[in-house]
Amino acid sequence: MPDLLITGCSQLITLQGPVPRRGHALSDLAIIRDGALLVGDDRIRAIGPRRQVERLPDARRAEKLNLRGRVVLPGFVDSHTHLIFPASRVAEYERRIEGKTYAQSARKGGGIRSTVEALRRTSPVLLKDRALKFLYEFAAHGTTTLEAKSGYGLNWKNEVKILKILCELDREQPLDIVRTFLGAHVVPPEFSRRPNAWVDLLAKRLIPAVAKAGLAGFCDAFCERGAFTLAQARKVLDAGRACGLVPRVHAEQLTHTGAARLAVELDAASADHLEKLNRADIRTLGLSNVVCTLLPGCSFHLGLSHFAPARELIAAGAIVALATDFNPGTSPTVSMPMILSLACTQMRMTPAEAIAAATINPAYSLRLHDRLGSLDVGKYADLAAFEVADYREIPYYFGVNFCSMTMKRGVVIHSKKM
Numbered sequence: 001m002p003d004l005l006i007t008g009c010s011q012l013i014t015l016q017g018p019v020p021r022r023g024h025a026l027s028d029l030a031i032i033r034d035g036a037l038l039v040g041d042d043r044i045r046a047i048g049p050r051r052q053v054e055r056l057p058d059a060r061r062a063e064k065l066n067l068r069g070r071v072v073l074p075g076f077v078d079s080h081t082h083l084i085f086p087a088s089r090v091a092e093y094e095r096r097i098e099g100k101t102y103a104q105s106a107r108k109g110g111g112i113r114s115t116v117e118a119l120r121r122t123s124p125v126l127l128k129d130r131a132l133k134f135l136y137e138f139a140a141h142g143t144t145t146l147e148a149k150s151g152y153g154l155n156w157k158n159e160v161k162i163l164k165i166l167c168e169l170d171r172e173q174p175l176d177i178v179r180t181f182l183g184a185h186v187v188p189p190e191f192s193r194r195p196n197a198w199v200d201l202l203a204k205r206l207i208p209a210v211a212k213a214g215l216a217g218f219c220d221a222f223c224e225r226g227a228f229t230l231a232q233a234r235k236v237l238d239a240g241r242a243c244g245l246v247p248r249v250h251a252e253q254l255t256h257t258g259a260a261r262l263a264v265e266l267d268a269a270s271a272d273h274l275e276k277l278n279r280a281d282i283r284t285l286g287l288s289n290v291v292c293t294l295l296p297g298c299s300f301h302l303g304l305s306h307f308a309p310a311r312e313l314i315a316a317g318a319i320v321a322l323a324t325d326f327n328p329g330t331s332p333t334v335s336m337p338m339i340l341s342l343a344c345t346q347m348r349m350t351p352a353e354a355i356a357a358a359t360i361n362p363a364y365s366l367r368l369h370d371r372l373g374s375l376d377v378g379k380y381a382d383l384a385a386f387e388v389a390d391y392r393e394i395p396y397y398f399g400v401n402f403c404s405m406t407m408k409r410g411v412v413i414h415s416k417k418m
């Protein structure tokens, strides 16, 4: 493949600099005005002001792509999704609008368990097809890497079914997919009267088997009333850690459980949700290397007025990231630009902070920051171009997708007519 010279980046948002971004550094996007990139194979070979890059001998010989004034940033890294599921839960959505709470709906046979039942009946081919369509939409909104969890199978056969689909998708389509084992999503129906037996089975057999087969790199647990207790989550995450699966944890979403502190104690890669953090949690997270992954799409979709305390976390020095939490129950969106809008208006993050929290910090939480998450020499040419005059317009025009081109490892994977 010949080299490619990309010019016409009115604002080239590089995110070069410290990794991860904390405190004031979170809003430092390291922007190059009238920027250019030279891409060779799948990597960035040179980056800087257009006049400098154009002068390089390789740049003169390269193919040219003029983006004509677009804003260019690293492809979004969506570090929390539940990509594989069989169908929407639109009836539950409507019930909720009519006044039923999420917990009431879960008791009525809705909730995660209804998705589990349907997934077990759905063939891998159909599940994969659905996921592929959504992956195209992720790419069309500027996402180039995503994390995806199992957790709707909740027995060996169906958890493996999900993880194998994710392996195939990672190989067969352009986006990078990072796999997380979430056997501790909810207690499966077969174990509803003996949840500890399920936790035992996870810790002693399933987690070691997932690790041995190389089916996931991370292990997650949903620590919440109606899901798993703090002690159960600890057992699951400890078992994962013992066989090399790095912990991630669903923490402090609907009730305060102590899971954020557990994440720090276990040196987890990420603590996610965090709507119900208390002051002591915020201080502890601020002093840790645990990425605080905030998922404002959930509160929005559930119609809740309470969002995670992003400002307090940033002030405490915590590593803040943003993700879609793409899932059929609480956050059915693939749109990182929409998540940026929610982060700005509902959590008072600035547009700059939101962009850093959607690129370099989630890359750090997935342990991929040496390869992606910012635009720098030697990193993958993973980028998204937006048809706006200023990067702040990406969250400003909420619900509007101005992503006009997405590139993954040097290949254009989405392009609107320019």
Ligand SMILES: [Zn+2]
Pocket (backbone or CB within 6 Å): 080, 081, 082, 250, 325, 327
């Ligand atoms: Zn989740």
